[in-house]
Amino acid sequence: MRAKLSAMNNYLSENDTKAVMDILAQELGVPKGQLLPDAKLQHDLGADSLTLVEITLALEERFSLAIPEETWERVSTVNDVFEVLAEFLANPAQ
Secondary structure: OHHHHHHOOOOOOHHHHHHHHHHHHHHHOOOHHHOOOOEEOOOOOOOOHHHHHHHHHHHHHHOOEEEEEOHHHHOEEEHHHHHHHHHHHHHHOO
C-alpha cells in the first residue's frame, strides 16, 4: 500500500493522504488495498449516491472545506478525490 499512497502524494501530504484513504475505506466499507488511483467509486467500489454524500461530508469536515456539488460531479475515481481536494486545499476560497 505504501506505493499507492506515495503515488497519490503528488496531491496531498502523507498525513492528509492517509486521512483520505481512511475516510474512503470506512465510508465505502472496503479494504484500503482496493483504493487504487483508477478505481471507480461507484462501479468498482460499490458507492451509491448516499455513500458519495457521506464521503463528501466526511472530507469537508476533516479538511474544513465546502466543496460545491458541481465540483464533486466530476469525481468518479479515487484519484479524482485527491485532485479535487488538492485543488481546494491550494485555493480554499474557490
